[in-house]
Amino acid sequence: MKIVIANGRHEADFMIKKFKQDNHKLVVINSDLEFGKYISSSNHIPVLNGDTTKSYTLEDAGIHDADVLISLSSDDIENYVTCVTAKKIFNVKRTVSVVRNPKRVDLFKQLGIDSVICSTYLLGESIKYETLVESITKTLSLENDKIVITEIQIDQEFSIANKIIKNIDFPPRINISCIFRDPDVIIPNGNSEIKPGDKLIIVSTPDEQENITEFIKNKADNNEE
Amino acid sequence: MKNSKNKILVVGSGRLGASIAGKLSTNGNDVVIIDKNSNSFRKLSDEFGGYDVVGDATDLYVLEAEALIKDINEVIITTDSDNVNLFIAHICFYIYNVPHIYVRLNDIDKGILIEDTSIKPIYPFSLSFDDYMQKRSERDEK
Missing domain, CATH: 3.40.50.720 (NAD(P)-binding Rossmann-like Domain)
Structure with a gap:
């Protein structure tokens, strides 16, 4: 060039x-x-x-x-x-x-x-993104930290956005208890689709939490099937 | 409601900008003049009845909120920098679609950058050149 x-x-x-x-x-x-x-x-x-x-x-x-x-x-x-x-x-x-x-x-x-x-x-954009990432995950611990409930908002860039749950290769021991899609609350099954903007409520053990959030936040380009 | 008076913005209150603003104002036009430096407005004549705005005319906020660029139908750009003049002329043309734009350019080579627009250049070079040639031919006639 x-x-x-x-x-x-x-x-x-x-x-x-x-x-x-x-x-x-x-x-x-x-x-x-x-x-x-x-x-x-x-x-x-x-x-x-x-x-x-x-x-x-x-x-x-x-x-x-x-x-x-x-x-x-x-x-x-x-x-x-x-x-x-x-x-x-x-x-x-x-x-x-x-x-x-x-x-x-x-x-x-x-x-x-x-x-x-x-x-x-x-710098401004990156700070905005950093704060966005922070707010993505909210956590609630139950039973003396033996169970955690994680709330993650789905960004359209995430690889699992617009996919049917049963087609997603989730890590083991993940439980999506609930999908909050304003104004509806959906109790998901295998045929439920995950859409951008959804908030997933996930119940897991504290040990699994990091793996799960990492998996969900994975961007589309490095996780294509 | 549209005011029938011509709304004119003069950018740069140097000798040329201040004189144009004074003249257009006494002719009954609505004139806004903008300059970075408030001292520059001392060059304005006492008859000037328009608004003076201290600010940077390359800042869209200043243009919109203080110079009211969206209501302006004629702009004359006379700062001492060709590059700044060109930049402001492009903003007025491409962003705000001001119908009549005049820009002073000391470097005639920069005229090519406004070629396919309705922006009209004012070249001090050409004026001086023509003036000299005119005076010279008058001398020869004598």
Whole structure:
């Protein structure tokens, strides 16, 4: 693949090393003369110094028909203009922009940037997911911790979503006592289907609990039959 | 209820932005002018009767809640950065479908990025170039 790395500092350096290992054709442009020299000598690669929002810089660098351009400037708008120019004038197939301001992720996508990456945004999403995972499982212990009741909400990504219970290869000693599908409460049998959004109420011993929740939370792609 | 007056947004209160805002306002238009820096509004003439908004015009929240972009039918973008001007012009065109958009671009090469839109560029380069050529030909005629 022909990959263009526009601006950026250590993240650019890191990517160049990685892409070089995989034998991609690299075009590197950096507006910081000194840092450009550093990247150039540490990776044994030519680095063009220039403003990537100017079409003549991109022309000089020869980015025509590149497969992907990654714009890593700390200035969001510089990244935007670089990506738009690459796409419109130089027929670059895919543009990737980093942004500092998380509010711009969706905006950049709406304006035609193929991928928009924001570390703050990713952090937020990941925290949201973490808290979601925590809330998935509620546990109630009975008889001095000899029996536990686990409540798990089924996400549509889980491999058991949209499957009939008897077709699911459950681990032994699992007992789905009840399915709560708002507003209904279903006492399941082998022919009951598990749907996304269902809450399963599972009775088990504490030892089994971890295995069971792990099995149920398994995502679809690594558990296809 | 639709106001019959033309609602205009001027982005950037430099010499050009402030002068345009003042002129359009005295001609009876509803004008909103936005700039990041409140000191910039000192360039506005005393006759200016519109609203000034301190804020970042690349922020959709500011555009919607303070500049009322959805009611605007004409926008003139005059900040000192071509890249910022282009970005705001694209937002006005692609996100808010503002009917009339004018954008100042110092670099005429960037005009290609608004080519297939209804955004109209204003090039100080072309104006100066034409002005010089005009004056030069006047001299030759004498």
